[in-house]
Amino acid sequence: RWGYGKEDGPSVWYKNYPVAEGSRQSPIDIVPNEASRDRSLDPIIINYDQCTSINISNNGHSVVVEFNDSDDRSVIKGGPLDNPYRLKQFHFHWGGKGCEGSEHTVSGTGFASELHLVHWNAVKYKTFGEASTAPDGLAVLGIFLETGDDHRWLHMITDVLYMVKYKDSITNFKGFNPKCLLPSRLHYWTYLGSLTTPPLHESVIWIVLKEPIEVSEKQLGMFRMLLFTGEEDDQRLRMENNFRPPQPLKGRIVHSSN
Ligand SMILES: Cc1cc(C(C)C)[n+](CCc2cnc[nH]2)c(C(C)C)c1
Numbered sequence: 001r002w003g004y005g006k007e008d009g010p011s012v013w014y015k016n017y018p019v020a021e022g023s024r025q026s027p028i029d030i031v032p033n034e035a036s037r038d039r040s041l042d043p044i045i046i047n048y049d050q051c052t053s054i055n056i057s058n059n060g061h062s063v064v065v066e067f068n069d070s071d072d073r074s075v076i077k078g079g080p081l082d083n084p085y086r087l088k089q090f091h092f093h094w095g096g097k098g099c100e101g102s103e104h105t106v107s108g109t110g111f112a113s114e115l116h117l118v119h120w121n122a123v124k125y126k127t128f129g130e131a132s133t134a135p136d137g138l139a140v141l142g143i144f145l146e147t148g149d150d151h152r153w154l155h156m157i158t159d160v161l162y163m164v165k166y167k168d169s170i171t172n173f174k175g176f177n178p179k180c181l182l183p184s185r186l187h188y189w190t191y192l193g194s195l196t197t198p199p200l201h202e203s204v205i206w207i208v209l210k211e212p213i214e215v216s217e218k219q220l221g222m223f224r225m226l227l228f229t230g231e232e233d234d235q236r237l238r239m240e241n242n243f244r245p246p247q248p249l250k251g252r253i254v255h256s257s258n
């Protein structure tokens with residue numbers, strides 16, 4: 001299968017997933033003064049008030065918090081989106097040391113980590129699976145994490161990571177509302193892209209927030225105690241550097257909210 005190592009990492013994914021060399025792959029390097037400032041771009045609207053989490057798991061690639069997406073209780077809308085998109089899950093990508101770990105970069109600079117809040121278009125598609133292969137099926141909100149002070153709410157997640165240390169482990173994680181992970185300003189860049197891991201479907205409307213959130217080196221270090229490997233595996237591989245590097249823009253325009 002695929003991973004983030006030398007033998008199975010991003011540089012060889014094209015062998016089993018030819019779309020890796022497609023025309024709308026993610027992530028990308030965002031160059032702010034090459035982005036087109038659209039005054040017509042509305043603010044994004046995030047309604048997470050009725051939102052509650054269900055579980056937290058280690059899928060062997062990242063740590064994932066899942067939500068009940070059986071109704072429109074938690075949605076993102078406005079901005080570049082024609083419909084409300086339902087929150088399905090969020091997860092993180094991070095590095096092995098401070099300066100790299102995010103998937104998107106800004107003028108060539110990476111951040112220590114990147115949070116992805118994954119939403120799907122339940123107006124046009126019946127299931128997440130169907131939406132995940134449609135060109136306007138998913139909307140992923142990307143938030144950069146930079147190291148600095150402790151994040152006052154991230155400990156809710158880092159405190160339970162020991163429960164999902166191994167691949168395929170899962171535990172109850174109710175009542176967590178991810179609005180506490182949002183930065184104060186919702187200015188964003190948006191462009192058409194893809195999933196950043198196989199199957200790399202070109203189905204994502206990316207909304208990347210300009211303002212990072214601050215987390216401490218200690219909190220970030222907790223993510224690195226997770227393992228890519230399972231409890232029974234003879235190899236113990238620390239989960240870190242689970243990010244794909246930026247991909248060619250191939251003529252795409254990045255739009256910038258004001
Ligand atoms: C929770 C989750 C995890 C993953 C990867 C890390 C396997 N993926 C696959 C690819 C991806 C992760 N981040 C951007 N794309 C998704 C998709 C469906 C958005 C969701």
Ligand SMILES: [Zn+2]
Pocket residue numbers: 091092093116196
């Ligand atoms: Zn992701």
